[in-house]
Amino acid sequence: MFANRTINILIPIISVLLGLLSGAVIMLVFGYNPLKGYAALWTGAFGDAYFLGETLRQVTPYILSGLAVAFALRTGLLNIGVEGQVFVGWVASVWVGVAFELPMILHLPLAVLAAALAGAFWGFIPGILKAKLGVHEVIVTIMMNYIALYLSNEIVRNVITDGKDRTDSIAPTASLASEWLAGMTFYSRLHWGLLIALFMALVMWFLLNKTTRGFELRSVGFNQHASNYAGMSVGKNIVLAMVISGAFAGLAGAMEGLGTFGYMSVKSGFTNIGFDGIAVALLGANTALGVVLAAFLFGTLKIGALNMPTVAGVPTELVEIVIALIIIFVASSYMIRWIILRFKKEGK
Amino acid sequence: MEYVIEMLNIRKEFPGIVANDNINLQVEKGEIHALLGENGAGKSTLMNVLFGLYQPEKGEIKVKGEKVKITDPNVANKLGIGMVHQHFMLVDTFTVTENIVLGSEPKKGGTVDIKKAEKEVKELSERYGLNVDPGAKIRDISVGMQQRVEILKTLYRGAEILILDEPTAVLTPQEIKELIGIMHSLVKEGKSIILITHKLKEIMEVCDRCTVIRKGEGIGTVKVADTNPTELASLMVGREVSFSTEKTPANPKETFLSIKDLFVKDVRGVNMVKGLNLEVKAGEIVGIAGIDGNGQSELIEAIAGLRKSESGSIKLHDQVITNLSPRKVTQSGVSHIPQDRHKFGLVLDFPVGENMVLQSYYQQPFSKKGVMNFKNIYKKAQELIEEYDVRTPNAYTKARALSGGNQQKAIIGREVDRSPDLIIAAQPTRGLDVGAIEFIHKKLIEERDKGRAVLLLSFELEEIMNLSDRIAVMFDGRIISEVKPEDTNEQDLGLMMAGNTPQKAGGS
Numbered sequence: 043m044f045a046n047r048t049i050n051i052l053i054p055i056i057s058v059l060l061g062l063l064s065g066a067v068i069m070l071v072f073g074y075n076p077l078k079g080y081a082a083l084w085t086g087a088f089g090d091a092y093f094l095g096e097t098l099r100q101v102t103p104y105i106l107s108g109l110a111v112a113f114a115l116r117t118g119l120l121n122i123g124v125e126g127q128v129f130v131g132w133v134a135s136v137w138v139g140v141a142f143e144l145p146m147i148l149h150l151p152l153a154v155l156a157a158a159l160a161g162a163f164w165g166f167i168p169g170i171l172k173a174k175l176g177v178h179e180v181i182v183t184i185m186m187n188y189i190a191l192y193l194s195n196e197i198v199r200n201v202i203t204d205g206k207d208r209t210d211s212i213a214p215t216a217s218l219a220s221e222w223l224a225g226m227t228f229y230s231r232l233h234w235g236l237l238i239a240l241f242m243a244l245v246m247w248f249l250l251n252k253t254t255r256g257f258e259l260r261s262v263g264f265n266q267h268a269s270n271y272a273g274m275s276v277g278k279n280i281v282l283a284m285v286i287s288g289a290f291a292g293l294a295g296a297m298e299g300l301g302t303f304g305y306m307s308v309k310s311g312f313t314n315i316g317f318d319g320i321a322v323a324l325l326g327a328n329t330a331l332g333v334v335l336a337a338f339l340f341g342t343l344k345i346g347a348l349n350m351p352t353v354a355g356v357p358t359e360l361v362e363i364v365i366a367l368i369i370i371f372v373a374s375s376y377m378i379r380w381i382i383l384r385f386k387k388e389g390k
Numbered sequence: 391m392e393y394v395i396e397m398l399n400i401r402k403e404f405p406g407i408v409a410n411d412n413i414n415l416q417v418e419k420g421e422i423h424a425l426l427g428e429n430g431a432g433k434s435t436l437m438n439v440l441f442g443l444y445q446p447e448k449g450e451i452k453v454k455g456e457k458v459k460i461t462d463p464n465v466a467n468k469l470g471i472g473m474v475h476q477h478f479m480l481v482d483t484f485t486v487t488e489n490i491v492l493g494s495e496p497k498k499g500g501t502v503d504i505k506k507a508e509k510e511v512k513e514l515s516e517r518y519g520l521n522v523d524p525g526a527k528i529r530d531i532s533v534g535m536q537q538r539v540e541i542l543k544t545l546y547r548g549a550e551i552l553i554l555d556e557p558t559a560v561l562t563p564q565e566i567k568e569l570i571g572i573m574h575s576l577v578k579e580g581k582s583i584i585l586i587t588h589k590l591k592e593i594m595e596v597c598d599r600c601t602v603i604r605k606g607e608g609i610g611t612v613k614v615a616d617t618n619p620t621e622l623a624s625l626m627v628g629r630e631v632s633f634s635t636e637k638t639p640a641n642p643k644e645t646f647l648s649i650k651d652l653f654v655k656d657v658r659g660v661n662m663v664k665g666l667n668l669e670v671k672a673g674e675i676v677g678i679a680g681i682d683g684n685g686q687s688e689l690i691e692a693i694a695g696l697r698k699s700e701s702g703s704i705k706l707h708d709q710v711i712t713n714l715s716p717r718k719v720t721q722s723g724v725s726h727i728p729q730d731r732h733k734f735g736l737v738l739d740f741p742v743g744e745n746m747v748l749q750s751y752y753q754q755p756f757s758k759k760g761v762m763n764f765k766n767i768y769k770k771a772q773e774l775i776e777e778y779d780v781r782t783p784n785a786y787t788k789a790r791a792l793s794g795g796n797q798q799k800a801i802i803g804r805e806v807d808r809s810p811d812l813i814i815a816a817q818p819t820r821g822l823d824v825g826a827i828e829f830i831h832k833k834l835i836e837e838r839d840k841g842r843a844v845l846l847l848s849f850e851l852e853e854i855m856n857l858s859d860r861i862a863v864m865f866d867g868r869i870i871s872e873v874k875p876e877d878t879n880e881q882d883l884g885l886m887m888a889g890n891t892p893q894k895a896g897g898s
Contacts, residue, residue: 149859254757255745264739271696271734272748273717 043168047312053378054325054332060378063367069356070361072296078354083361086349087342090182091346093349095223095230099302102129105239106294107319108326108333109246109388110161110287115328116262117283118251123168124291125316127161131295133194135162136306137202139212140300149215153236154296161292162285164190169284173277174192179284187312207306218301242290247330249286257281302318320348321369337339392455394419394582395471395551400449404434406783408659408721409435410446411832412868415584415601417551422573422583426615426626427603429824430781430793433586436603437553440584441473442466449796472544475559478536480589483527486512486522487511490543514545519575520571534565545581552576553584558592570596588626588823590619604628627825635831640840640859642671646843647693647812652702655690660686664867665702670812675844676832677858677875679851681887685867686847690816693845694726695719696734706812720749725810727848728802734791735801743771743785746804778803779829795826806837813837813875816847831857850879865889 052148068075087097107124116120119126135157142143142149202209218233226232250256262269262279270276294315322340326332347361371378396415402410409432417423418733427433438444440451442460451458453469460466466473480489487508495502496510511524520538528536537557544552554573557851558566573583573596585597593600593614600617602609602625609625623631647670654663662685680686691697693704695716704712706722728734736745747756747767752842755766771785778799782792789797798818815834819827832859834897838844848854854861861868863886871886 253760254752254760254762257751257762259741261737261748263685265733265737267733268748270739271694271716271728273715273720275715 057371065364073094082196082353083346087346090230095227102296104337108322110290111323114287126187127291128158128295129190131292135296136232139216146153146215149217153216157296160291163290165284165288169281235297235301396452421598424597424600429795432606470550472549477784642674653700670843680864723811725805738790746771774803
């Protein structure tokens with residue numbers, strides 16, 4: 043038990059270290075100084091209050107998209123559609139944000155809820171198709187990403203506005219932005235959404251590990267036959283798992299719509315918040331705490347990287363490569379596990 | 391006498407458990423040596439040590455008198471040790487020959503010389519009477535043939551010592567006979583065989599000597615000619631084992647389960663249960679005898695709510711339970727020990743403790759208002775583990791890590807503990823050793839004596855004869871006759887199962 047747990051914690055850490063190490067090698071090969079590069083990365087992420095604020099802002103949607111992927115995986119489903127669910131969540135939140143005039147106590151929760159519901163609905167479709175017709179969720183969710191992207195553009199251009207490329211800014215009563223947080227961090231875009239994201243991590247942990255519903259969801263994820271035998275409704279739990287996963291993703295969209303930007307614009311491609319969520323979930327071993335930590339790492343890398351070209355002359359592309367390498371090492375965790383066990387054997 | 395294999399004072403530990411301790415195994419050249427032990431006694435662990443998959447903490451291994459260190463299966467192969475695993479490791483879409491040479495292919499200028507390989511495989515196959523077609527695809531041949539391919543694989547690699555891990559578990563009686571013939575011709579050619587098994591009949595039939603392991607400890611080695619099944623069983627289990635289960639005559643009371651004119655279709659939409667009638671009374675065990683595929687599985691799934699009934703009725707007391715959901719069926723007082731414990735009986739990746747509440751997790755005291763109470767769950771699990779002698783490091787161990795017998799005991803504990811009116815026991819002892827079988831039979835009889843109705847499905851005639859108070863013979867989707875076990879014998883039952891209704895059995 044104990045040995046296994048240590049290994050489970052060791053693997054992501056070793057993966058990250060190996061990723062950083064190979065990133066250093068690549069920087070060397072291309073003639074950059076890796077020490078200077080990583081130093082720039084560090085100051086770019088934590089160097090002063092502004093950078094710290096931006097890093098935490100970036101972490102916020104990553105936590106939620108990571109939770110979305112992790113939740114589905116824990117229930118035996120591969121939700122590749124988090125990206126699309128982020129989009130519909132974003133649009134829904136901004137729509138409510140610009141369309142209504144309400145006191146904040148109603149307006150903000152309504153906008154957040156709209157995002158969650160939109161994402162949940164976007165998850166419901168692949169869920170019900172799988173439960174009723176046995177259609178594989180991966181295919182449906184991938185396709186739904188494109189539907190979400192172009193539908194969002196259409197809504198922004200022709201429904202919310204009259205042919206414009208971005209919506210008006212949302213009413214202040216629907217905004218997550220905070221003078222106080224911004225003031226503390228030299229006017230970064232840090233907003234209250236971080237608290238929502240952390241709270242949702244707690245929700246996921248409690249729901250999966252402490253409730254009867256979570257017991258059913260995990261049971262169906264592991265063994266549908268035994269779950270059916272034990273009197274659980276397999277179809278209902280599959281749909282519910284996708285709905286909850288989609289709701290997490292929708293909230294990630296709200297973080298951008300109500301927090302970071304305060305509007306929605308026509309997009310030419312994906313934001314990658316959802317796709318990065320897959321990596322976050324993987325690195326976080328699909329646990330709530332793991333996802334929060336992994337999201338923190340990804341946010342750090344993303345924001346810190348912005349500082350690398352200017353200070354150390356290292357191109358941002360290289361940081362993307364480092365992130366990709368870390369993911370590769372996490373994905374091959376089987377290999378690392380094998381090596382660790384091998385060493386333990388030899389040591390005895 | 392020289393030994394080809396000597397394992398001396400072997401000790402192997404896993405975190406929290408000693409799997410092997412102080413085990414000695416000495417195999418002579420040209421003998422069939424049985425390795426006997428209960429499920430989970432440590433037979434497989436010991437063989438994995440010999441095959442280089444595990445390193446022992448203590449002890450030494452000698453091959454032909456020379457001390458060796460077997461660090462991985464390749465070393466074992468080089469020393470002439472070959473292993474045929476219980477689960478075959480074959481590529482389905484490859485031919486027999488391709489599977490056999492895989493990894494050590496004969497080459498001709500950079501390509502595989504499949505002609506030469508096929509010739510070699512054919513020669514080997516003929517020499518040992520294996521009779522396999524070198525060109526056949528694995529997916530097209532029977533399980534028994536696939537096993538022979540595995541044996542050929544080890545011979546092709548020059549194995550002198552073959553380890554067969556429960557080889558008969560997957561075979562039909564005819565195939566078992568043929569395998570025994572193959573084993574004899576192998577030893578005649580000077581090979582040695584280690585046979586891992588818990589079936590006493592096989593040991594008596596084919597083995598020369600037998601080494602017994604009990605709970606990870608070496609008990610000793612006996613000559614098969616000097617012993618008998620009863621002695622072997624008590625060596626293995628550590629106490630006297632009775633083969634025929636003792637029970638008092640049944641005292642059937644009111645009818646608990648009554649099935650009328652039931653029709654059930656299988657997945658293909660073919661009627662498998664065709665107008666079946668059956669009653670089970672409180673305080674009796676009704677055994678369903680029949681050849682596999684005569685609608686038994688569909689019948690049981692229909693009662694348990696796992697399969698839709700087309701027409702007819704299933705009643706528990708006066709309540710119609712036809713086509714209720716599995717949960718409703720469970721709540722109305724039915725327990726179901728499923729045929730396939732891995733597919734249906736357990737969530738293997740859940741801890742044993744959580745598997746113990748698989749049907750009752752939503753009820754108090756295991757949860758309240760949708761929040762699980764793990765303290766109460768594990769308290770209950772601990773009670774069941776102790777009462778049903780489930781051997782597991784603790785209740786937090788994943789069900790996957792338990793041996794088959796202990797998994798089955800956990801399921802039976804869970805199902806019986808709900809105090810059901812009707813217990814459906816589908817092949818409750820499949821693949822288990824005598825100790826576990828005896829335990830499970832005792833428990834089922836105990837439940838009968840408490841006034842529960844037990845519906846037993848088994849393909850082992852011995853089990854049907856031993857346990858049932860009434861035998862219902864199922865053929866082609868119907869009960870074609872009902873007999874008392876004392877009024878029949880295995881031969882007559884066999885005839886009835888094939889569709890004959892002899893007069894003296896008083897057909898239906």
